[in-house]
Amino acid sequence: MKPTIRDVAAEAGVSIATVSRVLNGKDRVKDSTKSKIEEAIRKLNFQPDQNARSMIKKETRTIGMVVPELSNEYWAQLFDVLQRLFWENGYTIFIGTTERNLDKEAAVVKTFIERRVDGIIFGSALPRPNPDRTLELLERFAVPTVSLDPRMKGLHCVVGDHLQGATDAVDHLIRLGHRSIAYVGGPIVPDNRELGLRNAYLLNDLPVNEALFRRTSDSPTFQSGYAEMKRLLGEGESFTAVFGFNDAVAFGCIRALEEAGKRIPEDVAIVGYDDIQMATVFKPRLTTVRQPVREIGEALATLLLRALSETPDAQRSFPRTHIAFKTKLVVRDSCGGRG
Amino acid sequence: MKPTIRDVAAEAGVSIATVSRVLNGKDRVKDSTKSKIEEAIRKLNFQPDQNARSMIKKETRTIGMVVPELSNEYWAQLFDVLQRLFWENGYTIFIGTTERNLDKEAAVVKTFIERRVDGIIFGSALPRPNPDRTLELLERFAVPTVSLDPRMKGLHCVVGDHLQGATDAVDHLIRLGHRSIAYVGGPIVPDNRELGLRNAYLLNDLPVNEALFRRTSDSPTFQSGYAEMKRLLGEGESFTAVFGFNDAVAFGCIRALEEAGKRIPEDVAIVGYDDIQMATVFKPRLTTVRQPVREIGEALATLLLRALSETPDAQRSFPRTHIAFKTKLVVRDSCGGRG
DNA sequence: CCTTAGCATGGTAACGATATCATCGTATTA
DNA sequence: TAATACGATGATATCGTTACCATGCTAAGG
Secondary structure, eight states: OOOOHHHHHHHHTSOHHHHHHHHHTOSOOOHHHHHHHHHHHHHHTOOOOHHHHHHHHTOOOEEEEEESOSSSHHHHHHHHHHHHHHHHTTOEEEEEEOTTOHHHHHHHHHHHHHTTOSEEEEOOOOOOOSSOHHHHHHHHTTOOEEESOTTSTTSEEEEEOHHHHHHHHHHHHHHTTOOOEEEEEOSOSSOHHHHHHHHHHHHTTOOOOGGGEEEOSSSOSHHHHHHHHHHHHHTTOOOSEEEESSHHHHHHHHHHHHHTTOOTTTTOEEEEEEOOGGGGTSSSOOEEEEOOHHHHHHHHHHHHHHHHHSOHHHHHHSOOOEEEEOOEEEOOSTTOSOO | OOOOHHHHHHHHTSOHHHHHHHHHTOSOOOHHHHHHHHHHHHHHTOOOOHHHHHHHHTOOOEEEEEESOSSSHHHHHHHHHHHHHHHHTTOEEEEEEOTTOHHHHHHHHHHHHHTTOSEEEEOOOOOOOSSOHHHHHHHHTTOOEEESOTTSTTSEEEEEOHHHHHHHHHHHHHHTTOOOEEEEEOSOSSOHHHHHHHHHHHHTTOOOOGGGEEEOSSSOSHHHHHHHHHHHHHHTOOOSEEEESSHHHHHHHHHHHHHTTOOTTTTOEEEEEEOOGGGGTSSSOOEEEEOOHHHHHHHHHHHHHHHHHSOHHHHHHSOOOEEEEOOEEEOOSTTOSOO
16 A cells, blocks of 8 residues: 555654644754654655645646647647646646537536646637536636637637738738638637638728638648648639638648649648648748747746636636737748749 | 535535435435435535545546657647547546656656556656666556556557668668668667668668768757758768658758758658658658557557556556557658659 | 334545644743 | 743644445335
8 A cells, every 4th residue: 555644654753743744844843853754755655645635725736728639739839838837836737638529628627627626728619609518617616717719708818819810811812912712711610710811801802702711620630621622622613822720721721732733832822820840841831820839828827827826715806818919920932922 | 615515415405425325326315315416416516526536436537648748749649549548438637748858757757646646658758767767656656557668667568669660661762772871860769760770771781871870969850850950961971861760850851951952852862750640741742650649549548447447456467568569651752763 | 013124314434635723841031 | 930932743623525334214024
């Protein structure tokens, strides 16, 4: 059996209270006693049970992170940033994937609540139903939560300004002379990137062709982008540019276009979103909208940590915060026009 | 304050023992009592405290996963597979990244032990020191662990057969006529991929040029591959092919080569490792060695779950298992010769 | 009608820590 | 020298569950 604080106390010939004192290093303990206890701890290979500690401390020092999936560079990078920041503050991270399924999402949040996480980073990306079970859970149990999805009403929120980002991207295409831009979006609506596109059309007083607005049926990945572009090409609509929901989708489109004999950017211009690492490798290099992942992660962590440092009473009245990060259009070669 | 089982008992006018019974659904409870209790649970929004439950059950139903980082498609994909399988079996996953640092690695494992995870998936990738603190921790506390690193002696182990994979890849290059193959490895030794390369040289009775064996100084990423290839090119060694530690590194090399005016595959042939999604996008498409991630993940989960189902006594004598998965050479365009 | 079984439930000791209050010396002060 | 303060430690309630044993009730069997 694993040794407990009682075993250590017996071994060192003191009371468990004193052992607890050296474990936490707060009360004063005589040096000789302290070293006796430390020796006993070493000898028995004692590791305090964090769960037992949590029960009485009423905080677990765990964070739950909910994301669609991790095999998506954006989420993975975000995780790496968050992991480092929370680790530095003594938190361990539970992670649960929604697999883009509302039931799973709610189940993950419920699990986190049962495990009494101190806070939640909510990075799901699903259309919000009504009633929204996940949101209800989060509110009922008053778990401090920071969301990456602005549609989660009432939660703190840190986002990239996708409306702006998409508008910039499409403006760029329009300025290069494109008038028919196909959009391959993700599976969810409403979608600020799509709105940004429509916004740019509007600002430039251009007609929209609804047949060019597409959405992938599942996760916005390389495969789904590829499949959707194949379908679009099959329908014979004409277009001279493509705006992809993210870089993976954009790459999928590129692959489909090339298989259909189109050249990039000569025949079709492409712009993506996220600026993943591979965006600089692919030739022609991808023009895309960069999200400041590190800054977003830091804002997320800072906000949640600040909320956690409030007393439980104060947390309820902690002001709702909404931070939107500016994105940046990174112009490379996939739209041509720059040589 | 969050409602406890006692509040529910009071609300329903029964004892906490009975509430516990309906919570666990094992003992028989009269239907009318049961519904009274369920009503109270709903009314109070009661969620049982999993940690309190763990204390007495002596299992937390959590798994700790330790990985170098997640912004690496291989680890991210593996995580997604594992997450699904463990979720289906009622486990929640803690994840900790080592940041390729032995101290952090040991600290993560220690944290997992303090949190009393039921099992650990050990996916660190670091040179093993002697003495090996992480291994000692794992052994002392007898946490059921499955490793992805065969150098963790005494642990169950599931790996891709990299020696074979690398041999296949290099054999392919040699068969295409290449005699000077640069290797850009990861930061750690020994490295089975490097050994596979040497093995192929040996089998084909070719001389080796040590100057062509390189290793990235940090994580095997796009950036480090790019930097290392830049350095190699600066040294003026001649070579006609490159074998990259993984696809990201290979892409980094490609980028550096192209900047130096080399064409792929005409001037330099490239082969990567892992077969990430982008391997099919890049033109020329990357020839690479595919690891069966899904199968590896399933084997990992199955093995750990089986170990966990043993009684604590039986776990000690549970036979050490070592599973190596065959890899598959995926021939595309980056080596030419098929074209 | 008494015994006995079995069902439904209650009471309470764990689990492994921390927190609080009590206690006992010993040194300091008036 | 008695009062006092403080430093070091011990005893024990507590956190929110589950496990285990006890108990009361009803119905069946003799």
